[in-house]
Amino acid sequence: EEPAEAPAETEAASSEPDAPAELTGTVTISGSTSVEKVGVALAEEFMALNSGVEVTYQGIGSSGGVKNAKDGTTIIGTASRNLKTEEKEWGLTEIELAYDGIAVIAHPDNGVEGLTMDQVKAIYIGEITNWSQVGGADAEIVVVSREDGSGTRGAFEEIVDFEDALKEGALIAEGNGNVQTTVAGNPLAIGYVSFTYINETVKPLLVDGVAPTVENVVSKEYGVSRPFMMVWMEENMTEASQAFVDFAMSPEGQDIVEEKGAIKAK
Amino acid sequence: MSRAIKDKLMYGIIGLSSAVTVGLLLWIIGFVFLNGFKLIDLDFLTSDFDSKTQYVSVKTMEDYSTDGNKLGINLELEEYEGNQYYVVKSIDDGSPARFAIVKGGEKYPVKVGDFIKKVGSENLENYSPSEVNSIINGMEEDIMTVKVTRPGEGILPMLVTTLEIILISLLVACPIGIFGAIYLTEYAKQGRLVKIIRFATESLAGIPSIIYGLFGMIFFVTLLKFDYSILSGALTLSIILLPVIIRQTEESLKAVPDSYREGSLGLGATKLQTIRKVVLPNAISGIIVAVILSIGRIVGESAALLLTAGTVAHIPKTVFNSGATLTVKAYTVAKEAGDIEMACAIGTVVIIMILILNALSKMITLVFNKSE
Amino acid sequence: MNKNTKFSVKDLDLYYGDFQALKKINIEMEKNEITALIGPSGCGKSTFIRTLNRMNDEIDGVRVEGKIELDEQDIYGDIDIIKLRSRVGMVFQKPNPFPMSIYDNVAYGPRAHGIKKKSILDELVEKSLKNAAIWDEVKDRLNKSALSVSGGQQQRICIARALAVEPEVLLMDEPTSALDPIATLKIEDLAVKLKEDYTIIMVTHNMQQAARISDKTAFFLMGELIEFDNTENIFSNPKNQKTEDYITGRFG
């Protein structure tokens, strides 16, 4: 034992900016896979600041998160889209955590660099089925979409305007990561993912000639974007959960949001 | 002679089929091991899955070497998930970083491989490698606050969760299954009730685990408000295990010769005495094998657990915490991140566990058979 | 009824479900005698002997009608089966020692009846093994598994085990059929000696054996008791043609 090495407890605590008073408990979060990277990073930092609190995040899709928040299965739900009319009736408290773009992606070897919004729609409803119809090689397009409860899919269908008209036979991948790996593994595939998931294994396509970048979303030039929401029922809220929400909306929290590739809410 | 040729041909086809079976196994195992092996080391088994960040307090030291710093740690810039961070490359012998503590006084020694993101209020990423040491050494405080991020990529939480779920499900299912089997073999007359019970256990065995998941999710998670938790998962699994345990236990009870029972009853022992002193001791190896088999089933289960225990990769503090077992995690990393390597690394661990369980049950049977 | 009568069986019928395995059996078996039961396979010998300590109760769907009296008490009345079975011991066709030590085998019965004191158990085990004429052969390895000795020795251990609960009657169902000739002779000698203190009822396939050691012989055929008499009479001068056919090897 080295008693001399032990600094005073108060010093350790006070050296930390805005350290809240001793919090304990578990903050359970579930929902959007698009929000997952942001959420996990926020959780990690929050736990570092509050060693008595455990924050867990389960990425199961936006609808799942909203429903779990309503049921109290997890305290907080996240969604990568606005609440639907029906969900709005549940009496959830909602807060916009961030904004995010949805990128249309293809295999890096694909010759097509960009599509118009109409082409994207035509591909997803099955009117265009061959890459040659959009300036690519003569090969069938393999359309990859998200599962039904996905916020990304909900937002994408709404923005591209083909609600409830996804073509038959489109591959359904669960989660952003799954779409990304499916497209990365198939030279003929097209898919869409949250900006936070883009990496060098896939090629983001220009939409109407605009590149999918944060700047273009902020400047409203890139149209395919949506909010990241956090929702909860007030009666389930704990002190720690409230502290987490507050932290997420604080400047430090918003820095983390930006660091992970999403767009600050404020 | 055509018979001889036909026979040869059939031998060939039979041999080929067996070769295909064994070949498939080798292929699968080979695929899993080759992809997974490079990730597996002691750290893999003992680290968290998510990276973990802590603010620690470190007392500075005065006599640091000229190219070192007050904290006694040597840092290098490395890229991680698209960002540049300083990583601890080595720690000096007398470094105070070895005695770092977190708020609350708990020890949290800095380790090689940790990311140091902040010292005091300075973000280290903002400085070049040549500046870093002088920035640190330029600070006045005797005690510095250091932001340490320890990378995860380990499976410790899943190991713990898996063990917990094994423990609880066995705790619930074993007594029920074993006692139930005792009733069926030792007491029940071959009447309607036995037929119903037998039909029920057989049906239970045939229900796909996704249906158990469906049930468990609505019943344990939502209705009983256990939420996504180890408990919900374990209870769902205990139902899955019941038929496995009942059937296996019944088999091993039936294997006890009736002559033992008659011998005991003929001496005026009661039924319970007979069961306790003669039947169970002779069936015990089979019952243990049943338990081992059910452990295998727990380790392998995914669909039912996904819907009841959730996917959180933290070491569970209580049974009401959500937790992913190894197999569930292998699924989620394959599915969501498309991280085949990680899935295979976890798969390797799982396959090794199954191998051990298989060998164990073989050994138990052998040892017990020999002693008889 | 003779005052020496141990078991008295009156109009005994036994059914396995719909199948009648014993038909109106009437027989009295006496103290300190060996009663041999003979008859072709499936004639009901085992079934009969197992009614005497109610071992058939353990089998599903068995129905017993009629009366069996042990010392004039109806054993199918409101009695404690456990106590009945400790008065009427049983030895089986295949030696069936439990897979435990010789000592534990013999002490099993007394322990089941609540005897815990080591000194009493020791004494009981020794007495029983001596009375079963096996003590000298196993006294140095009482802690060895009972399965490690030969079949004949196992059978005598089983007899010792039965003796240890101090029964009054010993039922033996073909006790020597799994044994070699020498072991068989040992068990036969033992039976003859034991009858001084016990009532012995023994099923046997081996007619020579019945002739050699029993006092009375009962001949069963298809669930019926065809003839019951002194052994001498049965073998030298059977009254029933079927008995004669059987003992001269005309069938079976």
Place this chain on the structure above:
Amino acid sequence: MNKNTKFSVKDLDLYYGDFQALKKINIEMEKNEITALIGPSGCGKSTFIRTLNRMNDEIDGVRVEGKIELDEQDIYGDIDIIKLRSRVGMVFQKPNPFPMSIYDNVAYGPRAHGIKKKSILDELVEKSLKNAAIWDEVKDRLNKSALSVSGGQQQRICIARALAVEPEVLLMDEPTSALDPIATLKIEDLAVKLKEDYTIIMVTHNMQQAARISDKTAFFLMGELIEFDNTENIFSNPKNQKTEDYITGRFG
């Protein structure tokens, strides 16, 4: 060697792993005779009879030494086992008809040997069933399962099945021990009839049976051939004390 000798066995030893089940057996068995093999359980009768068509080859760890000649040809030499077995047919203790129709049972052997033509098969089946004295009882239900008839009929179907491959020798391992007395008598009569055309070697537990139907009797004890002689001599005037002890029921 007698010119009528069918099987000639010289210094035959057989081991199951380390255990020697047959010890220096020397015996000659003749054409058109019934040779009975008797002896207590476990003495090696089945083991011996199974060496004659190399059925023991199917058991792991069996080692055979010595010589067995069938018509002066060493059957453990470089011969085709399949052919040997079609010359030396076998009937087992428990009737073992295959779970298929009576017709298919009897036609099984010929089919295995490549006969496909329906007319030939029909003829063979009828002939074999007739020879096995079962034709009249089953001719109207050749397409019924062979398991649907009585045990004695099953055994005769098995004999017909063996006859259908037109063997020269019939090995029978306790062919009647699972049968009732009437069925037993039928099989015995059949055996006596068949010996006109075949060589029959039969294991039996029933000494009366051996005495009734066999020409020669071999007495085995613990793997050894103790005595082999005309059946009359064995039963009326055995040379060996052990034989006498056995046939007078002193043991076994």
Place this chain on the structure above:
Amino acid sequence: MEMTNIKSGFNKWRTDSTDRPKDPKMKANKKRDFMEYIIEKMFLLNACVAVISVTAIALFVFYKGLQPFFAANHEGTYSLVDFLTGVEWRPNDDVSKAIYGIFYMIIGSLLATGGAIIIGLPIGLLTAVFISEIAPKPLKMVVKPAVELLAGIPSVIYGVFGLGVIVPKLMVISPQNKGQSLLAVIMVLAVMILPTVITISESAINTVPKSYKEGSLGLGASKIQTIFGVVIPAAKSGIMAGVVLGIGRAIGETMAVMLVAGNPIAGIPTSIWDPIRPLTTNIAMEMGYAFGLHQEMLFSTGVVLFVFIIILNLIMNRITTREGE
């Protein structure tokens, strides 16, 4: 041999012991009998838990799953015919817009299962023959544990294997560049049912009485003739049981097929290259967030699955009772 004082030796016991076995009256021991009775009932209670569980699960699934087809359901209703014959699955919070047709999933599940059996059964059966009849001991000691290990590997790992190996390989040879397809599912399932088919066939073959084999060999039939002429026909019902269990495993498999099936929202598969959406994955994918009518429709999917399993169980019962006869 001393035999004289056989009775006196026990005198000590008689006086020391309270519960003497010697009791000429043999009066019933009420207390002990009651204890035995209680314990027996406790065992019975445990045995009944299995019954309770099945009943609870079945009731639960059927109750929730049949709701949508009754007019009084407050979550909304759906036509049973449309449900069973529909070829599109488009859940929607707006009940009037939602489409829940599972016919294409039923077809997908059945095709996948059938295909897996067609591939897996012969290989499995012949491997079982190899293990039980042909393999020399050392080889048997390799193949048997291999099969056991194959049985123990979690389905997720099969799925990962399918995703990592089978899907990319199929992508190369598929005319439409789709790796995730009916064929991929069939291949993964065929491997997965192998151990089931093998172990059950093997034990069925092992229970064929030796006398059949000896009978056949004794007639001069060769080993192969014996195996295919007598052994396999005699083991038929056991092998059928293996097939039925294999079907059960295939039709109920979830996680492995989810990774390789493609899971489209509509469309009856018309070729082995088309993606399918098996019933199980339909449940697994959407259960996490479904509520209201949508959730009930997932239970309805469960009901269909359940019905398949019940049919299989009945077939199984048939097989085993026929065997018993």
